[in-house]
Amino acid sequence: MLSSPFIHTKRSTPWVMQQVALALMPAIVTSFYFYGWAVLSNIVLMIIACLAFEAFALTLRKRSLVSLGDWSAVVTALLLAMAIPPAANWWLIVVGAGLAMLLAKHLYGGLGLNPFNPAMVAYVVLLISYPVQMSQWIDPAQSALSLSTTLDIALFGSPIDQYTGATALDAVRHNAGLTISQLAEQNPATAWGAPHHFVSLSYLLGGLYLLARRIIFWQLPIALILGVLVAGVFVYDGSSESALSPAMQLAVGGTLMGAFFIITDPVSSPTTTNGRLIAGAFAGVLIVVIRHFGNYPDAVAFAVLLVNLCAPLIDYFTLPRTYGHSKAKRATDE
Amino acid sequence: MIKVHTIPGGIHPETHKSMSNGSAAERIPTPDRLWIPVSAGLKYESEPIVNVGDSVKRFTQLTQPKHAFAVASHSPISGTVAAIEMRSVVAMPERQVLMIAIDNDGNNESERRAPMALDELSGAQILDRISRSGIQGQGGAGFSTQIKIAASKQVTHLIVNGVECEPYITADDRLMRDYSDDIMLGIQCIAKAMQLTQITLGTEDNKPQAFEAMQNAAAAANINMQWGVVPTKYPSGSEKQLIQLLTGQEVANGKLPADLGILMLNVGTLAAIGRAVVHDEPVTERLVTITGEACERPGNYWVPLGTPIDALQTFAKDGAKAQWIQGGPMMGVRVTDTTAPITQVTNCLLIQPAVKSTSEMPCIRCSACYEACPMQLLPQQLLWHAKSNNEQKLKAHNLFDCIECGACDYVCPSDIPLVQYYRAAKDELRAAESDRVRSEHARNRFEQRQARLERIEQEKIAKREARKKAAEAKKAAKQVDSDTTTSDKPKAGLLAAAMAKAETSKAPALSAEKLTKQVSNLEAQLIHQQQLLEEAGDDEKRAKIDARIKNTRIKIDQAKAKLASIDDQEQPNA
Numbered sequence: 089m090l091s092s093p094f095i096h097t098k099r100s101t102p103w104v105m106q107q108v109a110l111a112l113m114p115a116i117v118t119s120f121y122f123y124g125w126a127v128l129s130n131i132v133l134m135i136i137a138c139l140a141f142e143a144f145a146l147t148l149r150k151r152s153l154v155s156l157g158d159w160s161a162v163v164t165a166l167l168l169a170m171a172i173p174p175a176a177n178w179w180l181i182v183v184g185a186g187l188a189m190l191l192a193k194h195l196y197g198g199l200g201l202n203p204f205n206p207a208m209v210a211y212v213v214l215l216i217s218y219p220v221q222m223s224q225w226i227d228p229a230q231s232a233l234s235l236s237t238t239l240d241i242a243l244f245g246s247p248i249d250q251y252t253g254a255t256a257l258d259a260v261r262h263n264a265g266l267t268i269s270q271l272a273e274q275n276p277a278t279a280w281g282a283p284h285h286f287v288s289l290s291y292l293l294g295g296l297y298l299l300a301r302r303i304i305f306w307q308l309p310i311a312l313i314l315g316v317l318v319a320g321v322f323v324y325d326g327s328s329e330s331a332l333s334p335a336m337q338l339a340v341g342g343t344l345m346g347a348f349f350i351i352t353d354p355v356s357s358p359t360t361t362n363g364r365l366i367a368g369a370f371a372g373v374l375i376v377v378i379r380h381f382g383n384y385p386d387a388v389a390f391a392v393l394l395v396n397l398c399a400p401l402i403d404y405f406t407l408p409r410t411y412g413h414s415k416a417k418r419a420t421d422e
Numbered sequence: 423m424i425k426v427h428t429i430p431g432g433i434h435p436e437t438h439k440s441m442s443n444g445s446a447a448e449r450i451p452t453p454d455r456l457w458i459p460v461s462a463g464l465k466y467e468s469e470p471i472v473n474v475g476d477s478v479k480r481f482t483q484l485t486q487p488k489h490a491f492a493v494a495s496h497s498p499i500s501g502t503v504a505a506i507e508m509r510s511v512v513a514m515p516e517r518q519v520l521m522i523a524i525d526n527d528g529n530n531e532s533e534r535r536a537p538m539a540l541d542e543l544s545g546a547q548i549l550d551r552i553s554r555s556g557i558q559g560q561g562g563a564g565f566s567t568q569i570k571i572a573a574s575k576q577v578t579h580l581i582v583n584g585v586e587c588e589p590y591i592t593a594d595d596r597l598m599r600d601y602s603d604d605i606m607l608g609i610q611c612i613a614k615a616m617q618l619t620q621i622t623l624g625t626e627d628n629k630p631q632a633f634e635a636m637q638n639a640a641a642a643a644n645i646n647m648q649w650g651v652v653p654t655k656y657p658s659g660s661e662k663q664l665i666q667l668l669t670g671q672e673v674a675n676g677k678l679p680a681d682l683g684i685l686m687l688n689v690g691t692l693a694a695i696g697r698a699v700v701h702d703e704p705v706t707e708r709l710v711t712i713t714g715e716a717c718e719r720p721g722n723y724w725v726p727l728g729t730p731i732d733a734l735q736t737f738a739k740d741g742a743k744a745q746w747i748q749g750g751p752m753m754g755v756r757v758t759d760t761t762a763p764i765t766q767v768t769n770c771l772l773i774q775p776a777v778k779s780t781s782e783m784p785c786i787r788c789s790a791c792y793e794a795c796p797m798q799l800l801p802q803q804l805l806w807h808a809k810s811n812n813e814q815k816l817k818a819h820n821l822f823d824c825i826e827c828g829a830c831d832y833v834c835p836s837d838i839p840l841v842q843y844y845r846a847a848k849d850e851l852r853a854a855e856s857d858r859v860r861s862e863h864a865r866n867r868f869e870q871r872q873a874r875l876e877r878i879e880q881e882k883i884a885k886r887e888a889r890k891k892a893a894e895a896k897k898a899a900k901q902v903d904s905d906t907t908t909s910d911k912p913k914a915g916l917l918a919a920a921m922a923k924a925e926t927s928k929a930p931a932l933s934a935e936k937l938t939k940q941v942s943n944l945e946a947q948l949i950h951q952q953q954l955l956e957e958a959g960d961d962e963k964r965a966k967i968d969a970r971i972k973n974t975r976i977k978i979d980q981a982k983a984k985l986a987s988i989d990d991q992e993q994p995n996a
């Protein structure tokens with residue numbers, strides 16, 4: 089080392105990424121319990137594809153392949169693999185990985201320079217381009233998929249026998265005249281205890297681990313959850329026009345995954361303490377608003393991307409006051 | 423016990439203090455030859471007042487300050503002045519400074535001192551004794567204590583800094599435990615000379631013995647003090663941070679602690695003041711923590727100023743390829759030349775196993791740095807703007823408020839040498855600033871010159887007109903008509919000459935700019951080469967790189983010399 093400081097924490101960026109991957113394990117295990125090998129095929133294929141695209145991009149940009157070992161591509165792969173329907177076709181995965189690594193990451197200059205969360209960019213583009221494939225969730229109520237069936241579906245495109253009925257968010261969107269409690273009786277996805285609630289719970293568990301390890305800061309997830317709850321109150325009255333209950337809003341549609349693993353992606357989120365509070369709350373409100381008034385029920389991805397878009401602005405308006413200064417400066421001040 | 427406030431940020435690195443604070447300070451054998459830098463403060467000049475061959479005693483004054491901020495040096499031993507020549511110092515690896523060599527005659531003779539009890543000394547006498555004894559801040563910054571005191575006229579509150587928050591260092595800890603009487607003397611001197619009403623000791627909660635010793639000493643000396651124990655956290659001992667911790671106040675941007683009525687002195691400085699005033703002993707030695715993972719007998723040692731680091735090589739574990747650091751691991755300076763001497767700022771010599779420098783990864787904006795910054799800066803934004811050289815943004819993000827504590831650097835998971843970037847960016851901004859000032863001067867000079875030429879020209883024209891009128895009057899008187907040829911030619915000629923001259927006076931400014939750029943390029947090259955050297959495996963490669971480094975150094979010197987000569991040329995024009 090050439091100059092001070094001569095000591096550093098043992099924390100490294102690869103280590104941070106590994107911790108995030110580790111924190112995703114509960115959710116992966118729970119999903120595996122419900123969906124079987126279908127989940128693992130997504131993950132394995134996605135990791136291979138993401139690493140391949142990352143290597144390709146690094147080679148094109150004449151960068152050292154050493155940064156393949158920073159684990160950032162693996163984390164993106166895990167998040168995207170968990171966000172798309174299990175046992176997704178290999179080509180869907182390859183397209184998704186390409187979008188995440190090339191379009192959302194390396195086009196902007198690679199790790200640290202992407203203004204948007206790569207997994208969410210890929211997810212949204214896939215959702216818009218392949219709405220059918222992106223909504224075909226196998227039915228977790230049936231027994232979990234075996235390895236051979238999974239491979240048949242993912243690699244050779246065999247059709248899936250059993251899809252779920254409408255997801256909770258879809259059910260609410262297409263709700264024709266039922267109150268929320270009637271809806272819950274008719275569609276178990278909108279009632280407490282559905283499989284995705286357990287998956288959500290596992291994200292919460294992983295998120296708490298990250299919080300305890302001080303890898304993510306509490307402001308983003310807590311503000312997001314509060315944002316969802318508060319906004320949720322305004323659109324919930326239990327009637328046929330109502331949205332899901334605020335608590336249910338948290339438990340479905342990847343809200344908790346978004347709160348602990350997506351919005352907390354440091355690269356694309358605001359950096360200041362107050363900025364993180366604002367961004368989290370904004371994302372939470374947006375999730376509810378998009379779900380209730382928007383065209384896509386998968387609001388988390390859109391909300392996150394919108395907040396990413398605002399991150400520089402939020403940072404700009406929440407610059408901290410430096411020691412000894414009477415007020416915070418703006419970057420445009422002299 | 424006073425209520426302690428909190429400060430933002432900060433880090434908790436392992437302190438490693440128990441390695442070196444176990445036993446009282448020892449003395450190292452005095453080396454055969456000491457090297458005393460002529461300008462102790464390095465930045466501010468003094469001149470030698472002894473000649474080669476002179477014999478000196480302990481406490482003989484060796485140098486006389488030429489600059490108000492400079493301090494005098496005194497001989498730590500008796501012996502002969504063996505040489506006065508340019509040598510390397512730790513703090514400025516890129517350049518050499520004038521030093522005086524004293525050969526030890528082993529007689530240990532001292533000049534006669536005039537000790538006086540504190541009661542018999544007036545405030546003015548106290549200050550006079552401080553100013554004669556060459557005391558610099560012993561906490562590591564090395565600023566002239568006399569000047570610091572002189573700039574603190576309105577001060578009512580003395581904060582005694584015994585925090586010592588850098589890992590590994592325990593010199594102040596030991597000093598407070600074993601020399602608390604000296605510290606109390608220093609406190610009494612300052613309190614008397616400056617008529618203080620409030621005295622507070624700030625120390626970290628990991629030094630209970632030191633704290634107790636200080637309390638006892640204060641009771642024995644009958645000094646009424648306040649006690650502030652701050653939680654162990656780096657960098658609590660930094661001046662601004664400690665003021666915030668103990669008073670809840672911030673030193674306003676662009677102001678000094680004195681503006682809050684506060685004077686902060688390190689315990690080492692106060693002990694030195696106590697000895698200087700009461701015992702009439704100028705600073706000739708200091709307590710140095712010699713420690714580290716590759717150190718043989720970690721501990722605290724009284725080391726004569728001027729002791730070459732080479733003389734302490736026995737402290738390095740044999741076989742260990744060690745890296746020496748002056749100061750602590752957070753803000754210390756790497757020792758590149760072990761012939762460099764111990765100075766008043768050498769609070770610690772850290773001997774660490776050489777480690778490979780890690781390679782920098784991209785910033786993932788994780789904000790760990792922002793969470794750690796005690797000044798509430800946005801280190802990752804500063805990094806971004808430093809990399810893109812965005813002067814305006816750097817200033818807007820208060821780059822110059824960065825105290826270079828290294829907390830951000832310490833926590834960065836991407837191993838980005840943030841502080842290195844900030845130092846470089848500050849240097850660059852300062853250079854740009856002085857460039858601006860220089861070109862401003864040049865422009866002013868040019869404009870003044872233009873105005874002067876214009877005035878002269880006007881006067882000439884006026885005179886000519888007057889002469890012409892006189893001649894015409896004469897002619898008219900003689901009633902002889904003749905051609906009066908006035909032409910603009912001389913005027914045009916003069917203007918052209920003035921322009922040409924202005925051009926030539928502008929020319930050096932242009933090439934000065936080029937040279938400055940060249941120097942900064944070369945310096946960047948130098949840093950790169952040093953890094954290569956660091957990483958180079960075999961000796962052959964090292965030798966090659968070494969040669970290249972020397973070459974670059976020579977080039978830098980040449981460019982700087984040229985620059986200096988241009989500056990000199992420019993002066994007479996003014």
Ligand code: SF4
Nearest residue numbers: 785787788789791834
């Ligand atoms: S700690 Fe390092 S990686 Fe994290 S934001 Fe700061 S500079 Fe970037």
Ligand code: SF4
Nearest residue numbers: 795824825827828830
């Ligand atoms: S080195 Fe500067 S930017 Fe970094 S933590 Fe210290 S004051 Fe803040």
